[in-house]
Every structure is written in C-alpha cells, then in structure tokens.
Amino acid sequence: MALKFRLGPRAALPEGTLAEFVVEGVTWPVLAGVIDGEIIATAGVCPHEDVRLAGGYLEDGCLTCPGHGYTFDLRTGACAHDPSLVLRRYRVSEVAGEIWVELV
Numbered sequence: 001m002a003l004k005f006r007l008g009p010r011a012a013l014p015e016g017t018l019a020e021f022v023v024e025g026v027t028w029p030v031l032a033g034v035i036d037g038e039i040i041a042t043a044g045v046c047p048h049e050d051v052r053l054a055g056g057y058l059e060d061g062c063l064t065c066p067g068h069g070y071t072f073d074l075r076t077g078a079c080a081h082d083p084s085l086v087l088r089r090y091r092v093s094e095v096a097g098e099i100w101v102e103l104v
C-alpha cells in the first residue's frame with residue numbers, strides 16, 4: 001500500500017528551488033519544488049551520508065549536497081561523483097488541484 005503525502009496546491013510549491021517538507025511519521029524530510037516546469041520531489045537527505053539536502057546548491061537541475069559536495073541530477077537522481085549513489089525521487093500526482101507525493 002502506497003504512503004502518500006499531500007504537499008498542497010501547486011501554487012504553494014516554490015519555483016526554481018526546492019523547499020523542505022516534514023512528513024509526520026517519517027524520519028526524513030521531503031524536498032519538493034518546480035524545476036524547469038516539472039514538479040520534483042526527492043528524499044531530503046543525501047544518499048551518501050544522510051546529510052540534510054535543504055540549503056544545497058541548485059543549478060541547471062542539479063543539486064549539490066552541502067555535506068561533501070556530491071551533485072545529483074534532479075531529473076534522474078543520478079550522482080555525478082559516485083554512480084552507485086542515487087537520490088531517491090518520488091512519484092508526484094495532482095488530484096483536484098492538490099499535489100501528492102508517493103513515498104513508497
């Protein structure tokens with residue numbers, strides 16, 4: 001069974017950046033925003049060593065972790081520094097004007 005989290009209306013999502021959302025009952029936060037017209041939702045912690053990604057550097061659809069500087073492509077989750085690491089991306093849907101994120 002899927003665990004879905006309601007982010008709110010699309011207009012509440014930041015454009016060109018990511019905001020951190022706390023999900024009740026889930027250990028890690030979710031990062032979400034509208035990047036190049038696409039709603040993106042990812043895990044809010046780095047797959048390298050679990051550093052919070054909020055405040056990471058965002059450029060050209062890639063997020064650089066504030067921990068050790070690894071860069072992740074938000075379109076794919078791929079890591080430019082270590083191919084074995086993937087930033088988890090979540091499926092996003094819009095229902096009746098509300099944006100939902102599917103966590104599992």
Ligand code: FES
Nearest residue numbers: 046048065067068
């Ligand atoms: S914790 Fe993110 S690059 Fe090391």
